[in-house]
Amino acid sequence: MNNFFPLPLLAALALGACAYAPPTAKIDAQTAAQMPPPSGWTQETIAGEIGGHWLDDFADPALTALVTEALNANRDIEIAAQNVARAKALLGQSRATLLPSLNVSASASESGALGGGTSSRTALRTGLGASWEADIWGKLSAGKAASAADYLAASARFKAARLSLAAQTARAYFLAIEAQLQSELSASTLKAQEETLSIVKARKRLGFSARQDLVLALSDVSSARDNLTAAKNAHRNALRALEVLLWRYPDAKIALKTSLPEHARPIPAGTPVALLERRPDILAAKADVRSAFALTSRAKADRWPALNLSADLDAAGQNLNTLFDGPNLAFNLGARLAAPLFDGNLRKNRIAAAKASQRQALARYGQSVLNAYAEVESGLDRWRTLQERGGYLVEAEEAANETLRLAQLRYQAGQSDLLDVLTLRQRAFAASRARLANQRARLDARLDVYLALGGDF
Secondary structure (H helix, E strand, O other): OOOOHHHHHHHHHHHHHOOOOOOOOOOOHHHHHOOOOOOOOOOEEEEOOOOOOHHHHHHHHHHHHHHHHHHHHHHHHHHHHHHHHHHHHHHHHHHOOOOEEEEEEEEEEEEEOOOOOOOEEEEEEEEEEEEEEOOOOOOHHHHHHHHHHHHHHHHHHHHHHHHHHHHHHHHHHHHHHHHHHHHHHHHHHHHHHHHHHHHHHHHHOOOOOOOHHHHHHHHHHHHHHHHHHHHHHHHHHHHHHHHOOOOOOOOOOEEEEOOOOEEEEOOEEEHHHHHOOOOHHHHHHHHHHHHHHHHHHHHHHHOEEEEEEEEEEEEEEEEOOOOHHHHEEEEEEEEEEOOOOOOOOOOOOOHHHHHHHHHHHHHHHHHHHHHHHHHHHHHHHHHHHHHHHHHHHHHHHHHHHHHHHHHHHHHOOOOOHHHHHHHHHHHHHHHHHHHHHHHHEEEEEEEEEEHHHOOOO
C-alpha cells in the first residue's frame, strides 16, 4: 500500500464542499420591471382568482372534445413535451456528476511458445475502479442548479404551449361557427333579394314598375350571390384551419354546432402580483434568470483547482481459484489536483459572457412582467368594450330589421321606391354581420384574457 499524506486532507475538503450551494437570483416584479407592482387592475373585474378550468366556462362539450383531440394529436405539443424530456435527462446528467463513478473490467489471455512448444500460460485479470470529482468550489452544484432551472423553464413552456394550442383551437372553433352563421345570413339575404326580384318582375309585367327597378333588383341579387359564394369559401377555410390544429386532413368536412356560446359575466382576474406566480411565460423567464446566475457561478468556479479522487482494486492470476488470493490482489489510491495556469483569458471571457447572459435574462424577465401587465389590462379593456358594443349592435340590428319590414310594406302598397327597400336591406344585412362578428370577437377577447391571466383549463 502506498500512503499519500495529503489525501485525507483533500478528502476532507471535498466532503466539506457538499454543503456549498450556488447563489440564486432574487426576482420580483419591482426589481425586474423597475416599477412597483400595482395593487389591482385598472379595468373592472370581480373578486377572486382566474379559475383553473376556464374551458368549462364556455359550457360547450364539443369544444372541450376538440381541445382534447388537438392536445393529443398536434405535433407542436409533442415537440414541447420532448423538450421537457430532454431537460429532465440533462438534469439527471448534472446530478450524476456529483456522485462517484464505478467501473469494472475483466480480461483473459493465453500465451505460449512460437517454436511448437507445448507449454502455455493462462492469465486472468479483473479490476474495480472508482473515481470522484470533489465539488470544492461548487462548480458541479452550479451546473446542477442550472439544469434544474432549465427543466423548470421547459416545463413552464410546455404548459404555455398547451394553453396556446387550447386557445388556438377555441378561436378556430368560434371562427368556423361564425363563418357558418355568416354563410347562413348571406343565404337568407339572397333568398329575400330573389323574392324581391320576383315581385319586381310581376309588377313590371303589370306596368307598375320601371325597368330601373328591375335592373336594381337584378344587381342586388348578383351581389347577394357573390356574398354567399365568398361566405361559403370563408367557412370552408375556417373549417380547414380547425382541422389542421386537430391534425386531421383539411377537407372542410368537420361538423360543428350552429350557435356561439354567450358569456356576459365579468372575469375574476385576481391581483397583478399573483400573476407573476401563475403565468407560464413569466415562470419560464424567472427560471431562465436562475439558470443564468447558476451558469455564472459555474464559470467563476472553473478558475480554481479541480480535485479528483480515485481508487483501484486489481486481481491477476492463472485460474479463478487463485484469482482473489492475497498475493494476487493490488490496490491503489490516488488524488489529482489540477489548476489552470494560462488559458489565453478563456475562463475570463467565459465569465464575461455568462454575466452578459445573466443581464439579458433579467431584462427579458422584466419585459415579460411588463408585457403581462399590459396584456391583462388591454385584454380586460377590449373585452369590456366589446361587451358594451354588443348591446348597441343588437339594438342597431333590431332597428334595421324593423325599418326594412316597414319599407317593404310601403313598397308593396306603392308608397315607397324599390331603392329604399334595397338600401335598407343592405343596411340590415350589414348590421347582422356586425352583430355576429362582435359575438365571436367577445369570445376571442375572453380567451385572450384567460391567457393573459395565466389561467389553466
